[in-house]
Amino acid sequence: MAGSASVATAYGMARYGYGLLLPDIQDNLGLTATVLGAIGTLAYAAYVAMTTLVGRCIVRVGQRATVVAGGLLAVVGTVVIALAHGPALLAAGVGVAGASAGLVHPPFADAVDRLPATIRARTLATISCGTGWGVAVAAPIAIVAGDKWRTAFLGFAACTIASTLFAAHALPRRRNRDRTVHPLTSDSSPPGGRRLPRPKRVVTLMRVGALLTGLGSAPFWTFAVDAVREAGLDQTAGRALLGVTGVASILASGVADVIRRLGATRTFVLCALLEAAAIATIGLAPNRLVVVLVAAATFGATYNMLVNVTVLWGTRLYPHQPSAGSAKAVSAQAAGLLCGPLLGGVVADAIGLTATLFGGAAIILVTAFFAPRSDVIQGAVK
Numbered sequence: 001m002a003g004s005a006s007v008a009t010a011y012g013m014a015r016y017g018y019g020l021l022l023p024d025i026q027d028n029l030g031l032t033a034t035v036l037g038a039i040g041t042l043a044y045a046a047y048v049a050m051t052t053l054v055g056r057c058i059v060r061v062g063q064r065a066t067v068v069a070g071g072l073l074a075v076v077g078t079v080v081i082a083l084a085h086g087p088a089l090l091a092a093g094v095g096v097a098g099a100s101a102g103l104v105h106p107p108f109a110d111a112v113d114r115l116p117a118t119i120r121a122r123t124l125a126t127i128s129c130g131t132g133w134g135v136a137v138a139a140p141i142a143i144v145a146g147d148k149w150r151t152a153f154l155g156f157a158a159c160t161i162a163s164t165l166f167a168a169h170a171l172p173r174r175r176n177r178d179r180t181v182h183p184l185t186s187d188s189s190p191p192g193g194r195r196l197p198r199p200k201r202v203v204t205l206m207r208v209g210a211l212l213t214g215l216g217s218a219p220f221w222t223f224a225v226d227a228v229r230e231a232g233l234d235q236t237a238g239r240a241l242l243g244v245t246g247v248a249s250i251l252a253s254g255v256a257d258v259i260r261r262l263g264a265t266r267t268f269v270l271c272a273l274l275e276a277a278a279i280a281t282i283g284l285a286p287n288r289l290v291v292v293l294v295a296a297a298t299f300g301a302t303y304n305m306l307v308n309v310t311v312l313w314g315t316r317l318y319p320h321q322p323s324a325g326s327a328k329a330v331s332a333q334a335a336g337l338l339c340g341p342l343l344g345g346v347v348a349d350a351i352g353l354t355a356t357l358f359g360g361a362a363i364i365l366v367t368a369f370f371a372p373r374s375d376v377i378q379g380a381v382k
Helices: 004-013 022-029 033-061 065-083 087-106 107-112 117-128 130-145 149-170 199-230 235-262 264-284 289-317 322-351 353-370
Strands: none
Touching: 004 065, 004 087, 004 107, 004 130, 004 149, 022 033, 022 087, 022 149, 022 353, 033 087, 033 107, 033 322, 065 087, 065 107, 065 149, 087 107, 087 322, 107 117, 107 322, 117 130, 117 199, 117 264, 117 289, 130 149, 130 235, 130 289, 199 235, 199 264, 199 289, 199 322, 199 353, 235 264, 235 289, 264 289, 264 353, 289 322, 322 353
16 A cells, blocks of 8 residues: 555656646746656656666665655655746756656565565555556546646645655665675576576566557657647546546556466567557547547556566566566666657657557557566466
8 A cells, every 4th residue: 555655646646747737837837838848858857867776775775765755756846846937946846756756666666575475466566556546546636626736736745745654654664685686697596496598688678678668658648638639629538538547557456467367478468469559549539539538548557567567577587676676677668758758759740649649559569579478477377
């Protein structure tokens, strides 16, 4: 519960709240689309930077202090955004809020590692799906707040304070000094004794899959709402699209059970195919509300399942410090999410939003070729 709450507020509110309330921010502050896009990119850049540092933070100060630091960054970021009356302060708040997400997720991989193997993967997947809970709660807050976007961000800050206090209570105070950050070698093996072939190649495969997942999914996160608005649907429909995406992503909590039945490879490939179809559907029929919402629900569930598979894969490759594997998967995906909007913007300006969404769908199809070739959960089928 503490992990889900921390991820919900850092990701679903502090990080994605900017995109959710962007039209109202633009109307109130009178900023251009170029400025707003640059500010949004800053959030992703700060997130990527933190995901590269989080492993060191965990080793030096421990899981609890790292998560609390991330929560405090989320609180500061959302409050600064609420107080912003110009681009400089808005950029500072969005950057700090984006950085918070990079610190709160990986530490829970180490905390979950203390649980029995039978529930470890399911618990980690549930924590990862906290983003869905955050978006699912943030969307109604945004709809109720209307054009009072500052009030919505103060509400996000209050939720973040509560989740940070909860995490501080739940996580242990002590630091783990007996873990190493080295991946599997030919002389080491994951729990259960199974050795993974060519560890460096497997780590690279995992990171490329995560990178492509972020790169291909970015057009949906960045341009899906704009696409449906350009097609004639109103602002409430756009927010409902993100709300449905968030609610559906909670279904990815069951990805560990799916993996045990289908295997990691089939699960990854199936989710990639369904996500690609969902993104392409938004491009094909952006003016049909029911179709858009079904596609959004499909995207939310399958995107988060892909993310969860790569995170579980990373923790399996780094059994001595699962947070290191989780951080590598998350940082690779974050790099894709950072580059995706920039490339998508170029394509959108050149040939339109529909082509951008189709391009994202094509990248997700390629991602299927980087599915795990071995088990990512102890005792699961291959």
